[in-house]
Amino acid sequence: EGKRVVRLKGGDPFVFGRGGEEAVALAAAGVRCEIVPGITSAVAAPAAAGIPVTYRGMAASFTVVTGHRQHGEPAVNWAALGQAGGTIVVLMGVAQRGAIAAELIAGGMSAGTPVATIHRATTGAQAVQRCALAELAAIDVRSPATLVIGAVAALDVTQMPALHHHIAG
Structure with missing residues (x-):
């Protein structure tokens, strides 16, 4: 009407x-x-935390997956993702983070692979935690959070001295 x-x-x-x-x-x-x-949180959340999802020499690709699955939907092939290289961004994966980490490690991904969790990205309450993949189940992280798995998760380009000097100077 x-x-x-x-x-x-x-x-x-x-x-x-x-x-x-x-x-x-x-x-x-x-x-x-x-x-x-x-703008999807799959790239906005990592960017807000200073984590580029691709970075020359570290990650030439990124994959976005859901950590939440409806009944009847096909399961994510975590082993294949872990072997593919690149960055894995998991949305809605906090509750399943332990199982996700276990499946990635069982599929051959290094237990020491860097992981970042970004809670409440782009808000005043944003909190970033970093750990190794093997420690993901043990850390205290609450929804909503984006999980970033791969070498780039160790980066925080906003804290790199050269960038900080350029912005401050």
Whole structure:
């Protein structure tokens, strides 16, 4: 009846945001919609923590996966991800972090692989923790948090002396 409705979603509606499902449902109901892309937390959270998801000589690729699975959905092949190299970014994975770490290690990823958890990214309450993959289950991390697994997780480019000097000077 001539009304406009806004469905606001943090991040990108098409990256684990059900935006595709909602667009299909609207189309089936004969409702026109406009999709406005956002910036997914899969790259925003690491960037806010000074972690580039790719970095020359360290990570030439990154993979984004969900740590949460609906009944009937295929499982993530963690062993294959661990062998692929690059950075793994896990969204909604806090509750399953121990199982994720165990599967990656069982698949051949080094237990010493750096991991960063970014809690409440881009807010005043942002907290970043770093540990080795083998320690991931033991650290105290709460949702919402993004997990970054791979060599780049050890970086914090915002704290590198040359960058700090350039910004301060």
